């Protein structure tokens with residue numbers, strides 16, 4: 001599994017803290033990445049102790065982890081279809097979490113995220129946005145007043161050059177994500193490619209999100225704006241939980 005950012009102990013504290021928010025009968029969105037993996041394992045321990053939950057995985061990797069941890073799974077269409085139970089909460093990691101700035105700043109990005117370091121952001125956004133509550137799990141290395149990391153943009157393979165051009169027109173510099181242990185690009189669980197797009201400091205995540213979503217050939221991008229309910233930040237000594 002891809003890992004990034006702070007210590008594994010801090011990630012574990014964050015993941016396990018969010019896993020404690022799961023209650024009997026819940027349907028839980030299961031995020032992707034090394035921090036969300038701790039939450040999945042903890043939910044699995046609680047299932048072994050009798051907790052009744054069903055997980056909705058956000059990726060091939062999170063489904064595999066859930067199966068290993070004995071967490072029963074539902075597909076997203078089953079969960080959110082007309083006869084489905086819905087999703088009570090989702091627990092997912094992030095590559096960067098905006099902590100925000102001045103209270104009177106109309107563009108305060110507090111709670112906005114960049115996701116997609118594991119190229120799973122399209123399904124993650126579907127699941128996280130569909131949940132009644134979305135809990136982010138992170139360590140302090142992910143926090144920043146403003147978002148300034150590259151934004152992953154999942155694009156249809158045939159649209160990659162047109163999408164790259166549109167990103168340049170929007171002020172970004174796109175780089176096709178390459179696989180580490182295979183020749184050629186990373187291919188997502190959906191069969192698409194990923195452009196990592198550097199925009200520098202993102203003053204207005206909402207506006208950039210709208211711009212990127214409107215580009216033909218963009219399947220989904222990694223800016224998550226206005227959907228976070230709680231952020232569980234694991235530290236070396238404990239967990240800080242912030243509501244949004």
Ligand SMILES: O=C(CO)[C@H](O)[C@H](O)COP(=O)(O)O
Nearest residue numbers: 033034035093116117118120
């Ligand atoms: O968005 C993601 C995958 O697409 C991950 O949640 C994000 O990359 C954080 O991963 P980690 O917890 O391993 O640092």
